[in-house]
Amino acid sequence: MPLLSEDDRKAIRQHFSTMENTVEVTLTHSPDGPGDSGAILGELAGLTDRIRLVTAPSPETAPPSISVGEHGRVRFMGTPSGYEFSTLLTAIIDAGRSGTKLSPATIEFIGGLREELNIMVFVTPTCPHCPGAGVLAHRMAAASPMVSASVIEAQEYPDLAGAHRVMGVPRTVVNERYHAEGNMSETVLVTALSRAMASGRADAFINLSEFIS
Amino acid sequence: MEFHLPPDNSGTGSVVDLVIAGGGPAALSAALYAARYGLGHIVLESWQPGGQAALTALIENYPGVPSVPGAKLSGIMRSQALEAGARFTTETVSSVEPLGEGFLVRTESASHTAKTLIIATGAAPAKLGVPGEDRYYGRGVSFCATCDAPFYRGRRVVVVGGGDSAVKEALHLSGVASGLVLVHRRDTLRAEPRLAQRLLDCPTCEVRWNSTLKAVTGDEQGVTGVDLETPSGLEHLDTDGVFLYVGTKPATGPFRGLVELDARGAVLTRNIVETSRPGVYAAGDVTSNGFRQVVTAASDGARAAWAAFEYLEDRRQN
The missing domain is CATH 3.50.50.60 (FAD/NAD(P)-binding domain)
Structure with missing residues (x-):
């Protein structure tokens, strides 16, 4: 029995109809098989010829991780269910379209980067705020080779979430140093991040809310 | 799923x-x-x-x-x-x-x-404006039980408020937390009576009536407790999380x-x-x-x- 309902499949086909390019989606899974993530991605790939699905078993037992695009900079770690399904779907649809949905100010910011950005966004499937933060990070990564972004399902990666003190979602962590709580708007996040990076502060953890005027 | x-x-x-x-x-x-x-x-x-x-x-x-x-x-x-x-x-x-x-x-x-x-x-969600609220936001202070409940499995939580949202989300959290204290500034809940009764009947929940949150305390890892003003004076409660539903x-x-x-x-x-x-x-x-x-x-x-x-x-x- 398919995981996606007929209504969902119909709506997803509609979304996929706007894709112009083929997108490579790579699922890395543990040795015991691709599991629910493999089933979900298989159903998605069955709804369009614009997805080229690659499955890669990992020798290690670990939760699934999904990479969108051949560049490998847009990643989803965990099972894409609940609200996180929309985050993954948006990453695939974005990759299949030309152009970017980022604002000119964000494009200017990432165009001027002199150090690479590694963005992690911790999420849960029951968090309606989370896709906003995840999609923004993915779009920044898709727009520049200087940025990579992983949206991480915190419950499936408890050690990683614990190491980054995640007690609430969405939590965005940039370069293991700058962190933002909640779903900040694109303008607010990018302004705060650019100010924080320009401040020259060397603290181990810098809360981006301090840089919002 | x-x-x-x-x-x-x-x-x-x-x-x-x-x-x-x-x-x-x-x-x-x-x-x-x-x-x-x-x-x-x-x-x-x-x-x-x-x-x-x-x-x-x-x-x-x-x-x-x-x-x-x-x-x-x-x-x-x-x-x-x-x-x-x-x-x-x-x-x-x-x-x-x-x-x-x-x-x-x-x-x-x-x-x-x-x-x-x-x-x-x-x-x-409105903020209370008490010390520690901003500092520990995302590290124990939350406005979204639906989003963050999974992090409090087997932990102690405090919920602040007495309206429908506070009581509904307290009931949701009581399903995962080891213990829950609802802090309310009045002597009765404003939530609809059916919900209120369910909370009062919840075996792992207790209510601090006529009490207000004065501060959220913690350490480098996150929230460790709250300071309350109660009818019998200041009280410190140990807790792992604080959920705010104050309007x-x-x-x-x-x-x-x-x-x-x-x-x-x-x-x-x-x-x-x-x-x-x-x-x-x-x-x-x-x-x-x-x-x-x-x-x-x-x-x-x-x-x-x-x-x-x-x-x-x-x-x-x-």
């Missing part, structure tokens, strides 16, 4: 009869009615589909739907609006200014011109100066959905209307779409 689909994100701007700003039940209901009235419209929903309703674990008082997760109910509303022909885009309104006989609605990525506007941007703050920033607001910052309305500016209507939690429920938001949205339709019809005929 549940799957939430992404909104559309064209970001190209539009010229329409009606812009509906918001993504919760008020906006979704307005979208349904606007589509059925054949109004050229666009719904600008930010990246929080379903509004506050989507943050509610279980809604039990929406007529015709006995018991449903908030996210599911708003998802059904959105699907119904889409089926009727509603058009959505994921954009957050940044400003609105009068333009000719209509309005210019700017977002981060596009501009829309409209003859009428429905403000249905809802409300965000809401209307999301009216972009509309300041466009329409009259009350002291709380809510859009002042008369006849339920009319604002101080002709052609601009308001619906749901963003308004000064007293009773804020999913059903009243949906009702406001329908009225607002009807009012916009009538306004446009009058102008066409005159």
